[in-house]
Amino acid sequence: MLKYEVHGTGAPLVLVHGITHRRQAWYPLLEHLTDHRTVVLFDLPGHGESHDLVVRGGDVQATLRTELVELFDELGLERPHIAGNSLGGRVAMEAAADNLVASATVLSPAAYWHNAFDFAYVRLLFRCMTSSARLLAPVVPTLARSSAGRKMMGAVVSAHPERIPAEEFVADLNAMRRAIPAMRLIFPAAKVFDREISPEIPVTIAWAEYDRILRPYQARIAERRLPQARHLRLHGCGHVPMADDPELVARVLLEGSSPQAQAQAS
Incomplete structure (x- = not known):
């Protein structure tokens, strides 16, 4: 079963982490969210x-959708708000297209590269990162003790990896290694998002200013293909922005899942 945890009070907001990450990626935001939302964190399958x-049935996207629906059923959630980062952003957008959620707020979603050749860069980058995580495993705990070490190892993923506590940083790299089999299944099935989302479902797409994985040019593609969405730039943030600026990211999530956003969409 999917490992999950629930925090806070208010309208339910389900948070979906990115590929090779884990639910704890959202921890920096909790203090800003839990007075306003019932926050559901969970680990994707294989993570x-x-x-x-x-x-199931050779369809990765359908499998992830089924896992999400089963989690909603287990928790008694009916059309909750959802937010996601990277692969989690893609899961959130698919959920919105399937009319499973009340709103979707996505941070650098894995959805808007040009073509397969363009996406090859992402696959190569993750292959290098996961290989490095395996090779550096014996020395990671030592390197992670210093902010300089965390900055060196995490610069591709975050703008400020030194802000991640050392123990969490080591656990993140362990999680990356654990998710390698899932990554090998997910990447070959990746394709550009081209589905329609009902205008009655508010969508916010926020792209990190210093995203080195899903490059910021993809934000311009998103603006063209989903013009009804609210499009934002996360200044000073990297691909995984939650520890870079927790207050900013939390504000984006709260605004994206607010009654005002829903009223404007309807």
């Missing part, structure tokens, strides 16, 4: 403490 990713 963190959840079960391995087993692709």
